[in-house]
Amino acid sequence: MSARSEKADGVPEQSGAPALALRRIGKAFGQVKALARVDLAAYPGEIHFIVGDNGAGKSTTLKILSGIYQADEGEVLIHQQPVHMRDASEAHRHGIAVVHQDLALVECLDVATNMALGAIPRRGRFMLDRARMERDAAEVLANLKIRVGSVRTQIGLLSGGERQIVAIARAVRMNLPIILLDEPTAALGVRETAHVGDILDELRRQGKTVICISHDLEFVFAHADRITVMRLGNSVATLMRRNTTRDEVVGMITGTIEALDPERAGAA
Amino acid sequence: MSIKTENGASRQAPRRLNAEAFLRPETTLIAVILAIGIATAFRNPNFLNVGNLTDIARAAVIYFVMACGASLLMIGGGLDFSVGSVFTLGGITAAWLMAHAGLSWPFAIAVGLLVGTLAGYANSQVIARLHVPPIIATLGTFFIFTGLCVQITGGQDIVPLPKDFQRLGQGSVLGVPFVVIYAVVIGFIAWFVLEHTPFGVEVRAVGGNRKAAVANGLKVKRIETVLYMLGGFTASLAGIIYAARVGSGQVSAGGSGVTLSVVTAVLIGGISLLGGLGSITGVAVGAILLSTIDNALIVAAVPPQYNTIVVGVILIAAVAIDHVRRERLYRVRR
Numbered sequence: 001m002s003a004r005s006e007k008a009d010g011v012p013e014q015s016g017a018p019a020l021a022l023r024r025i026g027k028a029f030g031q032v033k034a035l036a037r038v039d040l041a042a043y044p045g046e047i048h049f050i051v052g053d054n055g056a057g058k059s060t061t062l063k064i065l066s067g068i069y070q071a072d073e074g075e076v077l078i079h080q081q082p083v084h085m086r087d088a089s090e091a092h093r094h095g096i097a098v099v100h101q102d103l104a105l106v107e108c109l110d111v112a113t114n115m116a117l118g119a120i121p122r123r124g125r126f127m128l129d130r131a132r133m134e135r136d137a138a139e140v141l142a143n144l145k146i147r148v149g150s151v152r153t154q155i156g157l158l159s160g161g162e163r164q165i166v167a168i169a170r171a172v173r174m175n176l177p178i179i180l181l182d183e184p185t186a187a188l189g190v191r192e193t194a195h196v197g198d199i200l201d202e203l204r205r206q207g208k209t210v211i212c213i214s215h216d217l218e219f220v221f222a223h224a225d226r227i228t229v230m231r232l233g234n235s236v237a238t239l240m241r242r243n244t245t246r247d248e249v250v251g252m253i254t255g256t257i258e259a260l261d262p263e264r265a266g267a268a
Numbered sequence: 269m270s271i272k273t274e275n276g277a278s279r280q281a282p283r284r285l286n287a288e289a290f291l292r293p294e295t296t297l298i299a300v301i302l303a304i305g306i307a308t309a310f311r312n313p314n315f316l317n318v319g320n321l322t323d324i325a326r327a328a329v330i331y332f333v334m335a336c337g338a339s340l341l342m343i344g345g346g347l348d349f350s351v352g353s354v355f356t357l358g359g360i361t362a363a364w365l366m367a368h369a370g371l372s373w374p375f376a377i378a379v380g381l382l383v384g385t386l387a388g389y390a391n392s393q394v395i396a397r398l399h400v401p402p403i404i405a406t407l408g409t410f411f412i413f414t415g416l417c418v419q420i421t422g423g424q425d426i427v428p429l430p431k432d433f434q435r436l437g438q439g440s441v442l443g444v445p446f447v448v449i450y451a452v453v454i455g456f457i458a459w460f461v462l463e464h465t466p467f468g469v470e471v472r473a474v475g476g477n478r479k480a481a482v483a484n485g486l487k488v489k490r491i492e493t494v495l496y497m498l499g500g501f502t503a504s505l506a507g508i509i510y511a512a513r514v515g516s517g518q519v520s521a522g523g524s525g526v527t528l529s530v531v532t533a534v535l536i537g538g539i540s541l542l543g544g545l546g547s548i549t550g551v552a553v554g555a556i557l558l559s560t561i562d563n564a565l566i567v568a569a570v571p572p573q574y575n576t577i578v579v580g581v582i583l584i585a586a587v588a589i590d591h592v593r594r595e596r597l598y599r600v601r602r
């Protein structure tokens with residue numbers, strides 16, 4: 001990884017431009033102010049974690065980035081261009097793949113079909129190319145060293161962890177430059193969690209911009225380049241992993257540390 | 269990493285094939301049809317006459333054509349209670365244009381289908397824009413369309429209809445009624461769309477998990493609009509076929525009875541009210557079962573109330589079996 005410095009105010013300085021950025025994002029659902037002010041900048045070739053307590057606004061932020069919600073205030077920038085995404089297909093077009101917290105799988109369809117949703121392979125103009133759909137799915141799963149009984153297995157028959165892996169594989173299959181994951185290891189055992197970590201590392205190696213939400217700080221510290229802490233709808237701070245500690249991150253999550261201590265952060 | 273299936277080998281084992289065959293609605297339905305057929309044939313051997321069997325097919329056609337659109341819609345998570353009135357509206361529109369406006373039959377049919385499709389569009393917009401649940405929205409439009417039909421006709425049947433038009437509903441080739449051929453063609457198209465096009469896959473996705481479909485970037489609203497339009501299209505098509513068969517545009521044809529029969533045929537055929545699951549072949553067998561019961565009870569001179577009792581029992585059984593299927597497929601927990 002290239003050498004980076006941080007400015008004295010704790011905002012990491014970066015030679016390249018962010019692939020994806022949020023500026024002063026605000027979002028309310030009726031009376032509920034889900035997001036007050038969120039700033040975020042994620043860079044290619046980095047894994048950027050978002051951490052925070054339940055209800056901090058992590059998923060809401062991710063849904064704005066994936067076109068499912070629209071921000072009330074602020075800007076979403078992709079490659080420094082402001083974009084306004086009205087639905088999830090526009091996020092795909094902007095090069096964003098997403099693994100949602102609820103996985104967004106259709107239980108009555110099989111693994112191959114779920115992996116193709118949103119970009120179903122065609123034969124000719126109108127025909128569904130089921131053979132290719134199954135081949136593609138099997139290939140992606142094999143590349144990721146994931147073995148599911150058969151790509152024809154219905155999602156509804158899989159366990160929670162198996163579904164999670166399929167959802168991750170689907171996002172990887174899309175092979176888009178930006179990939180967002182909302183608690184991708186929530187339902188996974190130790191070995192499977194490590195495997196997902198390997199997948200994230202591989203995505204970073206390929207130069208993708210990875211944004212990942214997680215409550216598992218061990219996982220976060222094992223794979224993060226950058227960590228953004230959210231609390232009560234605000235992005236409190238963004239820290240380089242190399243320059244921070246778990247205690248500091250925990251302090252910021254819970255609010256015992258108010259903001260970044262500029263002195264220490266500057267000492268990169 | 270390897271993902272082991274929880275119940276291991278049983279998922280791929282032959283045991284599963286048996287369970288699947290049993291759970292396929294067609295298997296059970298065909299058994300029921302045969303049982304009814306044999307019982308009826310014992311009471312009255314005329315049941316097996318070619319003429320009588322053709323009658324059964326002819327009656328099934330009307331249900332089935334409407335059920336094609338209704339099935340796709342229900343698999344996509346929608347519901348249309350207005351089909352009985354759109355059936356009438358389509359038949360009457362075409363009949364009125366031929367009898368009173370002197371339009372040639374191809375034009376009259378085209379306009380009748382257009383009106384039916386627009387009725388479906390109206391349904392979709394009431395649901396999407398006014399946020400009225402489908403069951404209530406289409407119940408409301410059912411009454412509105414029914415009223416329109418009476419308004420157009422003044423409550424009178426529309427006659428006479430051109431001979432050419434009537435032949436479309438009454439003719440046959442090699443003993444096969446035209447109407448049966450229409451049903452086979454429509455059924456084939458519906459089956460093809462559902463099983464072999466990306467649209468069909470998306471319909472199942474929307475019906476199976478609408479939120480997931482949205483999150484995956486499917487144009488859910490557009491898909492739903494198209495489905496309601498298809499439902500209106502096949503309902504009006506059935507109405508036009510019926511008008512051709514009986515040789516008049518009847519205000520009393522259709523109505524709530526037809527709506528209930530179509531919804532029943534679809535549910536008996538194994539389409540889940542919860543969306544996502546079901547097949548056109550199942551619905552075809554469901555439509556044949558309904559018309560077989562109608563016919564058998566007449567031929568075997570069973571009192572008519574038995575007809576409705578039998579249909580009710582089969583409907584409940586079919587939906588109960590649907591729950592068992594879901595439990596197997598999705599680990600439904602209660």
Ligand SMILES: Nc1ncnc2c1ncn2[C@@H]1O[C@H](COP(=O)(O)OP(=O)(O)OP(=O)(O)O)[C@@H](O)[C@H]1O
Pocket residue numbers: 029032033034035052053054055056057058059060061101
């Ligand atoms: N669709 C919605 N309607 C109303 N309120 C919502 C909606 N979505 C989120 N909220 C509210 O916004 C706040 C942030 O929710 P969000 O799901 O983003 O939290 P989160 O950080 O992802 O939490 P968790 O760790 O539990 O997943 C919560 O108070 C939640 O109740």
Ligand SMILES: [Mg+2]
Pocket residue numbers: 058059060101182
């Ligand atoms: Mg969340």
